[in-house]
Amino acid sequence: MTALPDDTTSPTDTTPQALALLLARVVSHDERALRALYDLTSPKLFALALRILVKREWAEEVLQEAFVNIWRYAGDYRDSLAAPMTWMAAILRNRALDYLRQQKAYGAAAETPWSDALDEILPTQDDGPSERVLLSQEARRLEVCLAQLEARQRQAVALAYLRDQSHSEVAAVLKVPLGTVKSWIRRGLEKLKTCLGSW
Amino acid sequence: MDLHRYPGLVDRLAAEYALGVLRAGSRRRFEQIARSDAAIRVSIESWRARLQSMAELGAATTPPPEVWLAIEQRLDLGDARRGAQVATDGPAARRAPPVSRWFDNLSFWRGWSIAATAIAVLALAIAIGHFAPFASAPQQQVAQQGAQQEPQVDSQVDYVATLADKDAHALVLVTWNKQTSEMTVRRLSGASDPSDKSVQLWGLPKQGHPVSLGVLPRGATARMKVASVNDFPVLAASIEPIGGSPNPNAPSGPVIYTGKVIPTA
Numbered sequence: 318m319t320a321l322p323d324d325t326t327s328p329t330d331t332t333p334q335a336l337a338l339l340l341a342r343v344v345s346h347d348e349r350a351l352r353a354l355y356d357l358t359s360p361k362l363f364a365l366a367l368r369i370l371v372k373r374e375w376a377e378e379v380l381q382e383a384f385v386n387i388w389r390y391a392g393d394y395r396d397s398l399a400a401p402m403t404w405m406a407a408i409l410r411n412r413a414l415d416y417l418r419q420q421k422a423y424g425a426a427a428e429t430p431w432s433d434a435l436d437e438i439l440p441t442q443d444d445g446p447s448e449r450v451l452l453s454q455e456a457r458r459l460e461v462c463l464a465q466l467e468a469r470q471r472q473a474v475a476l477a478y479l480r481d482q483s484h485s486e487v488a489a490v491l492k493v494p495l496g497t498v499k500s501w502i503r504r505g506l507e508k509l510k511t512c513l514g515s516w
Numbered sequence: 517m518d519l520h521r522y523p524g525l526v527d528r529l530a531a532e533y534a535l536g537v538l539r540a541g542s543r544r545r546f547e548q549i550a551r552s553d554a555a556i557r558v559s560i561e562s563w564r565a566r567l568q569s570m571a572e573l574g575a576a577t578t579p580p581p582e583v584w585l586a587i588e589q590r591l592d593l594g595d596a597r598r599g600a601q602v603a604t605d606g607p608a609a610r611r612a613p614p615v616s617r618w619f620d621n622l623s624f625w626r627g628w629s630i631a632a633t634a635i636a637v638l639a640l641a642i643a644i645g646h647f648a649p650f651a652s653a654p655q656q657q658v659a660q661q662g663a664q665q666e667p668q669v670d671s672q673v674d675y676v677a678t679l680a681d682k683d684a685h686a687l688v689l690v691t692w693n694k695q696t697s698e699m700t701v702r703r704l705s706g707a708s709d710p711s712d713k714s715v716q717l718w719g720l721p722k723q724g725h726p727v728s729l730g731v732l733p734r735g736a737t738a739r740m741k742v743a744s745v746n747d748f749p750v751l752a753a754s755i756e757p758i759g760g761s762p763n764p765n766a767p768s769g770p771v772i773y774t775g776k777v778i779p780t781a
Binding site: 380422423451453 | 527576583735759
């Protein structure tokens with residue numbers, strides 16, 4: 318049994334069980350639980366927003382909307398379906414993709430460039446231990462397996478998934494021929510399957 | 517075509533489908549086949565499960581403090597800081613608006629809406645033509661239902677409603693694609709959201725109470741999944757407390773726009 322995160326000090330327990338307990342408190346409109354959840358997860362979610370949207374002000378707007386939705390829809394969370402972090406990351410990604418479409422509709426920045434600084438989805442030296450704990454089991458497995466892909470395969474797969482881009486959009490961003498991107502993604506997915514299937 | 521005859525093909529297509537790179541006609545055909553093939557659906561689901569945690573990976577970046585302040589403001593939080601005040605003036609007391617019986621009355625709704633449609637229909641053709649180019653953007657399902665993606669290859673619109681205010685100014689255009697269940701809500705020029713309220717969209721069935729189609733996100737264009745817009749002859753929008761009407765079966769605030777649902781074919 319995981320202890321309830323302490324309300325009086327800043328929360329540090331980022332296990333899925335602790336996050337699920339916070340979400341359960343958010344359902345009953347516990348504001349401190351939302352704040353604790355925000356403190357624990359917003360750096361991860363903000364980074365995801367930046368990876369999708371690149372522009373800081375867009376990412377800030379989307380992070381805000383994502384937490385408004387988490388507050389409203391925490392009751393829809395089912396721990397049997399996904400880890401809390403997976404669920405919150407899905408909300409953030411969906412809001413970010415919606416936002417990107419709206420911006421394109423307004424004619425703003427039709428193509429957001431791939432930023433090298435945001436490229437690596439693999440762990441770095443900078444990741445603190447608490448960030449590592451935050452990852453769901455599934456994310457850790459995926460991380461290990463993504464590490465086995467060649468960098469450009471991983472980049473193509475990540476672009477396609479995180480930004481919901483087509484083969485040709487990925488090709489345009491990475492400035493390589495369409496056929497090349499198709500084979501990077503195909504081989505990347507094959508490797509992922511072999512690796513993930515062995516867990 | 518029996519995809520299972522080709523070793524590995526189903527799995528490859530399922531992977532590309534879940535990743536989102538299977539597009540247009542291929543995506544539609546694959547969905548069509550998956551509908552009657554449980555093995556393919558299982559394959560798609562396992563790929564979805566494999567990929568969805570990708571969003572969790574990567575280094576973290578601390579957001580600026582303004583973001584939390586904005587969240588507090590949008591959700592009217594801050595009771596934790598206001599302390600003792602909570603007991604007497606808690607969120608429940610402030611957030612529960614009176615539920616007006618008046619708005620439960622369907623004949624009131626219908627009478628209101630018929631008058632508003634005349635000019636709205638005129639605005640339609642122009643509006644559809646104007647917005648068609650970005651109806652073809654790939655669509656995203658709401659987060660609660662997972663990372664599922666649906667095709668939206670052509671800008672197909674099966675039903676349309678222009679919602680107008682009491683002065684018959686068309687202010688909101690709603691279009692619905694029957695195949696993908698995708699509803700698109702576009703604010704036309706002149707439509708503005710009250711800053712501290714939500715706008716909630718309702719379907720008014722022939723019989724029974726209004727059905728909530730969702731709280732509209734802020735911004736010019738909103739897309740959401742709605743199962744059966746064609747079941748409602750009339751749509752309406754009401755002003756609600758942030759997050760929507762406390763009564764799931766009726767608006768609690770004033771109705772600001774209504775319009776008829778019209779098939780395009």
